[in-house]
Amino acid sequence: MLMTFEEASKLIMDNKTLHIAGTEALLKKLPKGKWIGGSTEYFMAKEGGKVSGEHLFVTEFSYEGSIKTYAASEIESVAADAFDSGFSIVVVPFDSAVHIKYAQNAAGFKDMFLKNIVGWISGVNLGIPGQTPIAVDGTAASAYSDKAVALHLKVPGDKTVSVNIVNIFAQNEFSPVITFEEEGFSATKCLIDGKETVLADYIAQNKIDTKLPLVGDYAGNGINISFKSVENGVVNFYAPVFRGIQYRIAKNIENYEKEFNSKLSEIKETNAAFSCNCILNFLYGELEGKKIDAFSGPITFGEIAYQLVNQTLVYVTVS
C-alpha cells in the first residue's frame, strides 16, 4: 500500500520483509532492513493511479526471504537461486547492462520456468531530469544503477504459487505477420508476411499507431513488445524482438480503463501477493486518478513474468 516515508521506515525497523517502490531520493534515505526497492514515482494505489515523489508503495510479506544482488555477469543464476517453493521479485534498473542481459537471455537461464519469477524495471519521473533508475538492497542500504536486486521468498510447500499476466492487447488479425531475422531492442529490417521490409517505412506508410505494441504469439499467450521510438530508419523497442516469434500489431484499445476493468472482472476475487503495471499503460491510458480494480502496485518501466514483457500487468498469487 501507499504510505509515507515514516510509515515505511517503521515497518523496516519492525523487521518486516518488504518490497518498496518510490523515488530514488526516498529509497536512499530508508533505514537498513529486510527490504528491496526500486525507483518509480508512478503507482496504482487502491484509490487510483497516482504520481508521487513523497510516498512509497510498500508490499509486506510474511514469508521467509533472502535478498541477493546480481551484476549483469551474475543474473543468469537468479532463477536457480530462487526457492523451489516460493517466488522471487526481481528489480532491474532501466537501460543497465543487467536489464539488457535479462531481457535478451532470461528464457535460457537455468530453472527459469521451474521457479516463479516476477519483477520490474525501475525508472524515473519522466518530467524530472537528472534522476537515475535504481534497485536497492535494503540489507546493505545500497542502491545500484548497474545491478539487479532480488527478494527470494519461500512459501510453504502446501501452497500453490502462480505467475500471471493481464494483457489488454491482442493481435490484430488484420495485421500482417511480422518476424525478425535479427534479435534485439532495435530493428531496421523485418519480414512482413515473409517479405523483407524496412520496418520504419512500413510504420510510416501504414500510419501504424506506435502506442499499440507488437504482440508476439507465444504458443497461445500474447506477449507485448512496446515501441520506444522511430529514429533515422531504426525502430527501437522497450524489449527485444526474437527470431522465431510471429508478431502482429495489436488491436486498437478504445478505452484503457474500461478494458482493464473488463479483463480484471474475470479475476476480481484474485488476491495478488504482488503486482505491477506498465508506465505505458499508465500514460497512454491516462490512468492517473483512475481505479484499476483489485490490483495495486508500482507502475514500471518494464515488467517481468519470467521474461521481460511490456504494456502488461503482472501479478503473482499464493493460494
Add this chain to the structure above:
Amino acid sequence: MTITNQQIEKILAGSQTFSNLGFCMLVMHLRMKYAGNPSPVILVECAEEVRKFLNKTTVSMDADFATIQRL
C-alpha cells in the same frame, strides 16, 4: 502424466497453443532451440526440460495436459 518423446517432438515442431504462461514461454523457447538444431540430442534435452516443468509445476495444467494427450 506420462509424455512421450514423440509427443514432445510434435509440440516442438508444431503450432499447438497452451494456457499456462510459464509453459507457453518454455514451449516457445524450446521451439526456437529445436528449430535451430532439430537433432535427436536437442530433442532429448528439450524433452527433459518439458518433463521437469510438468513434474515440478503445481499450478493447474489440466487444459494443457489434455492438449498434449491429443498429440
